[in-house]
Amino acid sequence: MLVAVDCVIFGFDSDTLKLLLIKRGFEPQKNKWSLMGGFVQPNEGLDSAASRILEQLTGLSGVFMEQLFAFGDPRRDSMERTISVVYYALVDIGQYKKQLSEDYHAEWLPLTEIPQLIFDHNQMVEMAHERLQYKAALHPILFELLPARFTIRQLLDLYESVYGKELDKRNFIRKLQSSKLIIRQKEKEKGSSKKGAFFFKIDKRKYPFSLKSFISFLPTKEIFH
Amino acid sequence: MLVAVDCVIFGFDSDTLKLLLIKRGFEPQKNKWSLMGGFVQPNEGLDSAASRILEQLTGLSGVFMEQLFAFGDPRRDSMERTISVVYYALVDIGQYKKQLSEDYHAEWLPLTEIPQLIFDHNQMVEMAHERLQYKAALHPILFELLPARFTIRQLLDLYESVYGKELDKRNFIRKLQSSKLIIRQKEKEKGSSKKGAFFFKIDKRKYPFSLKSFISFLPTKEIFH
DNA sequence: GCAAAAGTGTTCGCAGTACACCCATGA
DNA sequence: TCATGGGTGTACTGCGAACACTTTTGC
Numbered sequence: 001m002l003v004a005v006d007c008v009i010f011g012f013d014s015d016t017l018k019l020l021l022i023k024r025g026f027e028p029q030k031n032k033w034s035l036m037g038g039f040v041q042p043n044e045g046l047d048s049a050a051s052r053i054l055e056q057l058t059g060l061s062g063v064f065m066e067q068l069f070a071f072g073d074p075r076r077d078s079m080e081r082t083i084s085v086v087y088y089a090l091v092d093i094g095q096y097k098k099q100l101s102e103d104y105h106a107e108w109l110p111l112t113e114i115p116q117l118i119f120d121h122n123q124m125v126e127m128a129h130e131r132l133q134y135k136a137a138l139h140p141i142l143f144e145l146l147p148a149r150f151t152i153r154q155l156l157d158l159y160e161s162v163y164g165k166e167l168d169k170r171n172f173i174r175k176l177q178s179s180k181l182i183i184r185q186k187e188k189e190k191g192s193s194k195k196g197a198f199f200f201k202i203d204k205r206k207y208p209f210s211l212k213s214f215i216s217f218l219p220t221k222e223i224f225h
Numbered sequence: 226m227l228v229a230v231d232c233v234i235f236g237f238d239s240d241t242l243k244l245l246l247i248k249r250g251f252e253p254q255k256n257k258w259s260l261m262g263g264f265v266q267p268n269e270g271l272d273s274a275a276s277r278i279l280e281q282l283t284g285l286s287g288v289f290m291e292q293l294f295a296f297g298d299p300r301r302d303s304m305e306r307t308i309s310v311v312y313y314a315l316v317d318i319g320q321y322k323k324q325l326s327e328d329y330h331a332e333w334l335p336l337t338e339i340p341q342l343i344f345d346h347n348q349m350v351e352m353a354h355e356r357l358q359y360k361a362a363l364h365p366i367l368f369e370l371l372p373a374r375f376t377i378r379q380l381l382d383l384y385e386s387v388y389g390k391e392l393d394k395r396n397f398i399r400k401l402q403s404s405k406l407i408i409r410q411k412e413k414e415k416g417s418s419k420k421g422a423f424f425f426k427i428d429k430r431k432y433p434f435s436l437k438s439f440i441s442f443l444p445t446k447e448i449f450h
Numbered sequence: 451g452c453a454a455a456a457g458t459g460t461t462c463g464c465a466g467t468a469c470a471c472c473c474a475t476g477a
Numbered sequence: 478t479c480a481t482g483g484g485t486g487t488a489c490t491g492c493g494a495a496c497a498c499t500t501t502t503g504c
Contacts, residue, residue, distance in 0.1 A: 001265070003226050003297070003308050040226070042306060046297035070295040070310045072228070072271035081267060083228050083308065085295045153483080170485075171467065178465095193482040194475040214445075220466070378456080395458080396494065403492095418455040420501040444494070 002082040005049040006037035006121065008068065008128035009058070011093035012145040014154055016110045017161045018093065019125065020057065021117070023105040028079060034118040035125070036104070037084065050087040057106060058091060059098040064144040065089040068128055076120045084120075088128040090144035136162060140181060140215050143202055151189050151197040152176070159217065167218070175217045181210055227307040230274040231262035231346065233293065233353035234283070236318035237370040239379055241335045242386045243318065244350065245282065246342070248330040253304060259343040260350070261329070262309065275312040282331060283316060284323040289369040290314040293353055301345045309345075313353040315369035361387060365406060365440050368427055376414050376422040377401070384442065392443070400442045406435055 009020040021033050036057045040049045046067065055061050068086040076082070093108065109115070114125060136142050142158055143150075156172055176182060183203050188196035234245040246258050261282045265274045271292065280286050293311040301307070318333065334340070339350060361367050367383055368375075381397055401407060408428050413421035 001226060001228050001267075003228065040297065040308075042226075043299050045299055046295060046308070049297075067294060069292060070271060072265065072274075072310065074268050074270055083265075083271070083310075085297065085308075151483095168468075169483095170469085173484075175466090194477080195473070195481080195483050196475080197483060376456095393495075394456095395496085398457080399459095400493090418501090419503045420454085420456050422456060445492095 002080055003040045004037050004082055004084045005040055005046060005053055006035045006084050006086045006124060007050060007054055007057075007065075008035060008086060008088040008125055009054065010088065010090050010111075010128075010132065010145060011096065011108055012158050012161070013093050013108070015157065015161070016112070017158075018108040018110050019114060020091075020096070020106055021109055021114070022057070023107070024118070025105060029118045032118050033115050035086075035121045036106075040085075046085050047087075050085075050089075054087075054089055057098070057104060058096050060091055060095055063089050063091050064141065068124070068131055071120055071124065073120070078119075084124075086124045086128070088131065090132075090141065092145060092147050094147055133163060137216055137218050138214055139211055140179070140207070140217075141211065143207075149185060149187075149199040149201055151199060153192070153197055155200075163218070171219070172217055179210070179215050179217070181206055181215070227305055228265045229262050229307050229309045230265055230271060230278055231260045231309050231311045231349060232275060232279055232282075232290075233260060233311060233313040233350055234279065235313065235315050235336075235353075235357065235370060236321065236333055237383050237386070238318050238333070240382065240386070241337070242383075243333040243335050244339060245316075245321070245331055246334055246339070247282070248332070249343070250330060254343045257343050258340050260311075260346045261331070265310075271310050272312075275310075275314075279312075279314055282323070282329060283321050285316060285320055288314050288316050289366065293349070293356055296345055296349065298345070303344075309349075311349045311353070313356065315357075315366060317370060317372050319372050358388060362441055362443050363439055364437070365404070365432070365435055365442075368432070374410060374412075374424040374426055376424060378417070378422055380425075388443070396444070397442055404435070404440055404442070406431055406440070 011018045011020060020036070022036050024030055024032055024034055036053055038049065038053045040046060050065055051061060054063060054065065065087050068088050070083060070085045072083045074081060111129065114122065116122065117125070142162065145158060146154060152173060156167060156169060160167055181203055182200040185199040185201060187199050189199055190196040236243045236245060245261070247261050249255055249257055249259055261278055263274065263278045265271060275290055276286060279288060279290065290312050293313050295308060295310045297308045299306060336354065339347065341347065342350070367387065370383060371379060377398060381392060381394060385392055406428055407425040410424040410426060412424050414424055415421045
């Protein structure tokens with residue numbers, strides 16, 4: 001039985017939530033869109049395999065990544081019996097610079113415009129999005145999608161695009177501040193407004209701990225629909 | 226590469242949270258405690274494999290069961306490279322009647338007194354317990370561990386043993402009632418008190434939906450530690 | 451009548467929500 | 478001076494938490 005790893009890679013470009021997909025340049029299913037994946041090597045753990053695959057495609061390491069689910073329907077891959085262990089990753093889209101269009105034709109596509117993917121990859125994407133919504137409602141993981149310095153507006157836009165709904169700016173900011181998780185910087189971002197918006201950073205001393213604790217910046221009643 | 230499924234089976238006997246473990250009557254690791262598991266068959270999905278294994282051991286089907294995690298460290302099984310997809314199940318311990326002591330010497334052991342298990346099974350148990358705590362804090366899944374008719378006291382004891390801490394009975398009951406998820410029956414349970422405690426049932430019309438929604442009977446601040 | 455568990459009620463404080471205005475600045 | 482996005486403030490409401498007493502009944 002074959003064991004593969006597939007990666008659902010999320011990115012955010014200051015406006016829309018995107019996925020990094022590849023147009024396969026090789027058989028089977030050449031020229032079809034798919035997630036980036038690969039087989040688990042004999043001396044490699046699942047996490048390592050996922051990191052390796054992510055690095056192959058993005059050149060990035062040390063990125064937030066988490067196991068999502070194992071897909072094992074006997075008919076999911078028409079060729080051979082394959083189990084796929086799916087991971088999802090959150091990357092700062094600005095960091096992604098790699099050109100790999102020879103091996104993989106990779107592109108960032110908006111989550112709302114995902115084409116038909118091979119095998120059960122659409123189902124994986126859907127589950128990853130649900131998990132992201134679920135997890136981000138309770139833990140501050142969305143910061144992983146932003147650069148080290150970000151504005152409140154960027155963060156708000158990010159939350160709104162993850163949940164596909166508008167949030168009250170004032171309440172959002174208040175919750176953020178009361179969490180004491182972000183630190184205001186001296187510099188301002190001047191591109192998108194005349195007044196300029198302060199940059200913020202994560203408080204690194206608190207952040208790793210808060211990842212495991214319950215912090216919600218959303219209206220609690222709407223956490224899940 | 227081999228693909229196995231292992232099952233962490235939770236039960237509750239009106240006092241303590243327990244796991245169903247087997248003492249292996251076969252090699253390798255004969256006479257050591259382990260989770261119940263087996264290899265995924267060629268024409269079988271992962272969920273089906275898990276259900277099959279659960280039924281082999283308990284005789285039960287249609288039980289709450291959910292994929293937990295895929296374990297794939299290359300050294301986790303000393304014999305062969307094996308990926309294990311772990312499921313956890315919640316069963317009404319009263320339903321379990323099967324005698325299988327010939328093939329498997331199975332026993333319900335308190336979660337607090339789990340012996341050393343083979344391979345990485347202790348790690349699986351630990352993760353399953355964490356997941357149970359996490360999930361049950363947000364969704365009413367613990368009902369799956371109780372018989373169809375139960376008393377408030379049983380439910381409270383169950384929550385207390387899952388979280389290892391005491392809960393305020395009055396607030397607990399109020400939250401339960403406001404959830405409108407349970408229906409009081411006419412009969413009382415007379416065994417453990419003189420006054421007698423009413424039986425309750427789940428409102429089946431609402432229950433399947435609420436499984437997906439956010440309902441907490443715990444003090445919200447303490448949801449995760 | 452007393453022990454033992456069942457079951458009910460109240461007060462308080464804070465967190466969440468809804469909602470509207472002032473600020474700074476470049477053009 | 479005005480348009481644009483940035484950032485702050487308030488009042489209300491309801492839920493969650495803390496806490497104690499009454500009820501029932503078998504012995």
